[in-house]
Amino acid sequence: MQLKKFNVAVVGATGVVGQEVVKILEELNFPINELRLLASERSAGKRLTFKDSELEVDILNNESFSNIDLAFFSAGGSISKKFAPIAVKAGAIVIDKSSIFRMDNHVPLIVPDVNPDNILKHNGIISNPNCSTIQLVVALKPIYDLVGISRIIVSTYQAVSGSGKDAVTELDNQTKQLISKKTPSRLVYPHQIAFNLIPHIDEFDSNAYTYEEMKLIHETKKIMRDEHLKITATAVRVPVFTGHSESVYIETKKHLNIEELKQLYLKTPGIKLVDDMANNKYPMPIMSETYDDVMIGRIRKDLAEPNGINMWIVANNLRKGAALNSVQIAQLLIR
Amino acid sequence: MQLKKFNVAVVGATGVVGQEVVKILEELNFPINELRLLASERSAGKRLTFKDSELEVDILNNESFSNIDLAFFSAGGSISKKFAPIAVKAGAIVIDKSSIFRMDNHVPLIVPDVNPDNILKHNGIISNPNCSTIQLVVALKPIYDLVGISRIIVSTYQAVSGSGKDAVTELDNQTKQLISKKTPSRLVYPHQIAFNLIPHIDEFDSNAYTYEEMKLIHETKKIMRDEHLKITATAVRVPVFTGHSESVYIETKKHLNIEELKQLYLKTPGIKLVDDMANNKYPMPIMSETYDDVMIGRIRKDLAEPNGINMWIVANNLRKGAALNSVQIAQLLIR
Numbered sequence: 001m002q003l004k005k006f007n008v009a010v011v012g013a014t015g016v017v018g019q020e021v022v023k024i025l026e027e028l029n030f031p032i033n034e035l036r037l038l039a040s041e042r043s044a045g046k047r048l049t050f051k052d053s054e055l056e057v058d059i060l061n062n063e064s065f066s067n068i069d070l071a072f073f074s075a076g077g078s079i080s081k082k083f084a085p086i087a088v089k090a091g092a093i094v095i096d097k098s099s100i101f102r103m104d105n106h107v108p109l110i111v112p113d114v115n116p117d118n119i120l121k122h123n124g125i126i127s128n129p130n131c132s133t134i135q136l137v138v139a140l141k142p143i144y145d146l147v148g149i150s151r152i153i154v155s156t157y158q159a160v161s162g163s164g165k166d167a168v169t170e171l172d173n174q175t176k177q178l179i180s181k182k183t184p185s186r187l188v189y190p191h192q193i194a195f196n197l198i199p200h201i202d203e204f205d206s207n208a209y210t211y212e213e214m215k216l217i218h219e220t221k222k223i224m225r226d227e228h229l230k231i232t233a234t235a236v237r238v239p240v241f242t243g244h245s246e247s248v249y250i251e252t253k254k255h256l257n258i259e260e261l262k263q264l265y266l267k268t269p270g271i272k273l274v275d276d277m278a279n280n281k282y283p284m285p286i287m288s289e290t291y292d293d294v295m296i297g298r299i300r301k302d303l304a305e306p307n308g309i310n311m312w313i314v315a316n317n318l319r320k321g322a323a324l325n326s327v328q329i330a331q332l333l334i335r
Numbered sequence: 336m337q338l339k340k341f342n343v344a345v346v347g348a349t350g351v352v353g354q355e356v357v358k359i360l361e362e363l364n365f366p367i368n369e370l371r372l373l374a375s376e377r378s379a380g381k382r383l384t385f386k387d388s389e390l391e392v393d394i395l396n397n398e399s400f401s402n403i404d405l406a407f408f409s410a411g412g413s414i415s416k417k418f419a420p421i422a423v424k425a426g427a428i429v430i431d432k433s434s435i436f437r438m439d440n441h442v443p444l445i446v447p448d449v450n451p452d453n454i455l456k457h458n459g460i461i462s463n464p465n466c467s468t469i470q471l472v473v474a475l476k477p478i479y480d481l482v483g484i485s486r487i488i489v490s491t492y493q494a495v496s497g498s499g500k501d502a503v504t505e506l507d508n509q510t511k512q513l514i515s516k517k518t519p520s521r522l523v524y525p526h527q528i529a530f531n532l533i534p535h536i537d538e539f540d541s542n543a544y545t546y547e548e549m550k551l552i553h554e555t556k557k558i559m560r561d562e563h564l565k566i567t568a569t570a571v572r573v574p575v576f577t578g579h580s581e582s583v584y585i586e587t588k589k590h591l592n593i594e595e596l597k598q599l600y601l602k603t604p605g606i607k608l609v610d611d612m613a614n615n616k617y618p619m620p621i622m623s624e625t626y627d628d629v630m631i632g633r634i635r636k637d638l639a640e641p642n643g644i645n646m647w648i649v650a651n652n653l654r655k656g657a658a659l660n661s662v663q664i665a666q667l668l669i670r
Contacts, residue, residue, distance in 0.1 A: 151639070155490035155582035157532055157571065172514075179511055190615040195575050197492055197620055199582075199633050199647045204612040208593075208635035217638070230639035234582040234647065236492065238532065239574050245532050247490035247569040247582070258543075277539040280525040285532055298534050300543035303552065304486070304565035312534045312569065 005033035006334065009068045009092065011083065012075030013037035013057050014046055016165050017097055020323030021072050026051055028327055031334070038064050039075070065090035070333070072326050073097060088124030093333060095126050095326045099211075102127040102219060109222050112328040113270040114141045118225075119332055126329055131321030132156050132212070132235065132244055133219040138271060138294040138320075139248065139313045142264045144224060148253030150307075151230035154216060157238045157245040158201060159285060162317045163188055171239055189237065198237040210235055243285025244317040252307045258299055261309070265296055270320075275299055283314035292319055340368035341669065344403045344427065346418065347410030348372035348392050349381055351500050352432055355658030356407050361386055363662055366669070373399050374410070400425035405668070407661050408432060423459030428668060430461050430661045434546075437462040437554060444557050447663040448605040449476045453560075454667055461664055466656030467491050467547070467570065467579055468554040473606060473629040473655075474583065474648045477599045479559060483588030485642075486565035489551060492573045492580040493536060494620060497652045498523055506574055524572065533572040545570055578620025579652040587642045593634055596644070600631055605655075610634055618649035627654055 008025065012018040018039070025032060035050055038060040047054045058064065060079070065071060065087040073080045073087075074097035084094045084101070101107040108118045109127045114137045119126060129137070136154060143149055160167040167188045174184035174194035184192045191198050201212035209217075212235040221229050238245075265273045272293035274283045283295035294315045302308025315321055343360065347353040353374070360367060370385055373395040382389045393399065395414070400406060400422040408415045408422075409432035419429045419436070436442040443453045444462045449472045454461060464472070471489060478484055495502040502523045509519035509529035519527045526533050536547035544552075547570040556564050573580075600608045607628035609618045618630035629650045637643025650656055 153488050153584045155569075157492065157573070175510060176514055179507070179514065191619060192621060195621070197573065197575060197580050199580075199617050199619070200615065207638065208612065208633070209638070230637075232584065232637040232639060232643065232645060234490075234633065234645055236580075236582065236647075238492070240530050240532060245534075245571075247534075247571065249488045249567065249584075277543065280535065282534050284526060284534070286527060286530070298543070298569065302565075302567040303542065303544075304567060308567065310567060310569055312571075 003031055004334070005031045006069040007034040007036070007067050008032050009036040009038055009065060009071040009087070011038045011060055011071060011073045011079065013048060014039045014043040015074055016161050016168065016318055017074035017322040019048065020318045021074065021326060022048055022050055024319065024323050024327045028331070030327060030330065036064070036068065062086055065092050068092040070095065070330055074322065084125055093122070093124055093126065095128060095329050097128045097322055097326060099130060099215060101125050102129065103222065109219060110329050110332070111137055111223055111325060112332045113138050115223050115225070116332055119329070128322065128326045128329065129219045129223060130212070130215040131162055131317040132158060132246065133216055133223070134321050134325050135244060135294045135313050135315035136216065136246060136248065137220055137223045139296050139311065140224065140250070142268050143250060143252060143256065143261065146264065147256045149229065149250055150253050151251045152220070153249040154231070154233040155247045156233065156235045157240070157247070158235060159240040159242045159244055159317055160193060160237065161242045162244065168241060171241065193237060194239050196239065199234065201235040201237055240285045242316060242318055243288035243314055244321060245283070245285055246313045248311050248313055249302070250309045250311070251305065252309065255307060256309065258301055258309070261299060270294060271296060273297065283312055285314060288314055288316035292316065292324055294320055338366055339669070340366045341404040342369040342371070342402050343367050344371040344373055344400060344406040344422070346373045346395055346406060346408045346414065348383060349374045349378040350409055351496050351503065351653055352409035352657040354383065355653045356409065356661060357383055357385055359654065359658050359662045363666070365662060365665065371399070371403065397421055400427050403427040405430065405665055409657065419460055428457070428459055428461065430463060430664050432463045432657055432661060434465060434550060436460050437464065438557065444554060445664050445667070446472050446558055446660060447667045448473050450558050450560070451667055454664070463657065463661050463664065464554045464558060465547070465550040466497055466652040467493060467581065468551055468558070469656050469660050470579060470629045470648050470650035471551065471581060471583065472555055472558045474631050474646065475559065475585070477603050478585065478587060478591065478596065481599065482591045484564065484585055485588050486586045487555070488584040489566070489568040490582045491568065491570045492575070492582070493570060494575040494577045494579055494652055495528060495572065496577045497579065503576060506576065528572060529574050531574065534569065536570040536572055575620045577651060577653055578623035578649055579656060580618070580620055581648045583646050583648055584637070585644045585646070586640065587644065590642060591644065593636055593644070596634060605629060606631060608632065618647055620649060623649055623651035627651065627659055629655055
């Protein structure tokens, strides 16, 4: 039997997420017939390596999607808004990393480890959740299924690569400037990020939460299919290049033994339990360069609340938090 | 009337906290007759500036405390354990930064803004709380007094200067090494701290919490005089030189309006409200070089829990978190 191969487009191919998508398509040996790399005029003509060949990046335009089966979008909300419907019209299925379709009732919001069945009812667009949501729901899902979850309180520690290439450059530049006693220059963030923390990701909503915090709240409810889930969040940018971390407090509906939870995590695909105090082992952002799984550690009972559990969750925001999850959605689609 | 002046010793005078104590004694014009700087052999002979004179650092020994009225200790637990009783015997009152006496029932644990009355019953030793506890209780106290607090969930973002001078050097060195693509060297922390996060401060307790987390829990209860306060914590080291930050979730006993809380904070001495979304103003570690007050911002209601409040608290861990609080304890003593 001849396996079907697909014509795949990557929109935003030169961005931090787009480049990871190309890498992961190769790593996972995704069945590709033609790979079309698309970006804005600024990046057109650049070349990316895919398998043994060098591919040139084309300018994204209205004709970019002819004969495309699958289009990965990671070029920001306005590009998705304009070109995703064009891609769908041309016959492609769009897997979109931007936030603009995520809360649309007709658009599935998918983490393949968590809610694969939701993918069945799509109208051509499938949304990839926010990076900080993905790693959270992967960690929550086994608990939710086993004993139920009544509330979640999350504080994030988010890497700069979540803001794109320019933010990576900004942390690098500011660090060099500060190390040599120069005044740090700013372009991406409203304040210095090197050796600092910024408790402000995306814009402020009128309710005093940031959009990033609201994404965590809304998307988690949508993915878990539980509108009544109590969840609140504080999102903070930290001077780390890659790897988002989350300090998460969970209250379960029924009692859950910590050892039982660890055993559950040990056998859950997509999760890597890293919880060995005696050897100073726990998840850290620098480990996310090595591991694709969502890493969970520092699991312990709240000493005051019998159903309360604290844990520490780390994942690579460019891979599981973005590109890898997108390609996993594509794998789910073609299955 | 002639104001009384005091003979003051600073033990650990060349450490990051000790140096701040000397600076703050000068800044606050503490009534000093003699200032005696003490440290280990390694630092003896070094000179520190105090007002218009240069003072030489003496070697700490059993005779160091003769005629001393007040002794500030910030040279670690084992030095406090050995020399604080000697200082008390010699007639001094000890203000100790280490953790070893803090939970002793006969030792007051004081944040002058929060529990000044507790200072009355001491036996010669007064403990300064842990840095992360101080800024937390300063923020909690006005809420506690007004509407009561039923639970607290804290995630910390702690600067390296909390681990002392060598840790500051380590972050600086590792940053330089990584920026020039070299392998980072390690001495203080079990893992790379530059461009990374370490969810592990102080040693692990058998209950899977770290001592740092347990200090936050126990000390907060002691200072608030409320054994039933539900509090849990996750403590994380971040690549920031100075300024501890905390993402804090509070549940109040009675309902509290956010505007009312902001008004309360505005009129509370020792607190600086920094909460102006429209102008991207919120507390950040780099601001703690400028402000001594505990900075509070990002105050907002939990959207799911009527009595839940999120906030973001930042303070200078060397000043309010250590040296300044110690000198404020001394001011309280001599009043």
